[in-house]
Amino acid sequence: MLTIPKVLLDQVHAHVTAAYPNEACGLLLGAWHQSVGGSTMQVVIRIEATANVADQLSAFESHVPGSVSNRYLISPDDYVRIDRAAHAENLDIIGIFHSHPDHPATPSREDLRTAWLGLSYMIVSVQRGAAADTMSWRLMANGTAFESESILLVA
Numbered sequence: 001m002l003t004i005p006k007v008l009l010d011q012v013h014a015h016v017t018a019a020y021p022n023e024a025c026g027l028l029l030g031a032w033h034q035s036v037g038g039s040t041m042q043v044v045i046r047i048e049a050t051a052n053v054a055d056q057l058s059a060f061e062s063h064v065p066g067s068v069s070n071r072y073l074i075s076p077d078d079y080v081r082i083d084r085a086a087h088a089e090n091l092d093i094i095g096i097f098h099s100h101p102d103h104p105a106t107p108s109r110e111d112l113r114t115a116w117l118g119l120s121y122m123i124v125s126v127q128r129g130a131a132a133d134t135m136s137w138r139l140m141a142n143g144t145a146f147e148s149e150s151i152l153l154v155a
């Protein structure tokens with residue numbers, strides 16, 4: 001389960017709707033908590049909106065054509081900078097959010113191909129410029145598929 005304060009989800013929605021019709025992305029910073037039953041709960045403490053540098057994708061992966069209208073890419077520099085700042089606050093990067101302009105909030109094949117185990121992948125479906133649906137996904141242990149995780153909105 002992914003727990004996120006409503007004010008932070010509002011920040012996510014503001015970032016991805018401002019970028020419409022392009023995809024937008026960012027990082028979820030927080031902590032993992034072990035519940036009594038042994039399952040893990042992700043708690044978002046802060047979000048970091050990042051630039052979508054998918055237009056530079058050829059520099060990283062020349063075999064996959066990319067554009068900010070249908071892909072997202074967080075630059076390695078941003079990732080490392082935000083990761084270090086998070087650690088200084090005793091936080092971790094616990095997830096990545098991005099938007100699907102005029103598409104459902106379900107992971108694409110490309111999302112599956114690039115996903116890391118252990119992270120939450122929050123996807124916001126932005127329909128005609130408005131945040132329509134928000135879902136969160138985690139890679140299953142065998143790495144072949146996503147499973148959805150519930151999002152708990154807190155005040």
Ligand SMILES: [Zn+2]
Nearest residue numbers: 098107108111
């Ligand atoms: Zn996607």
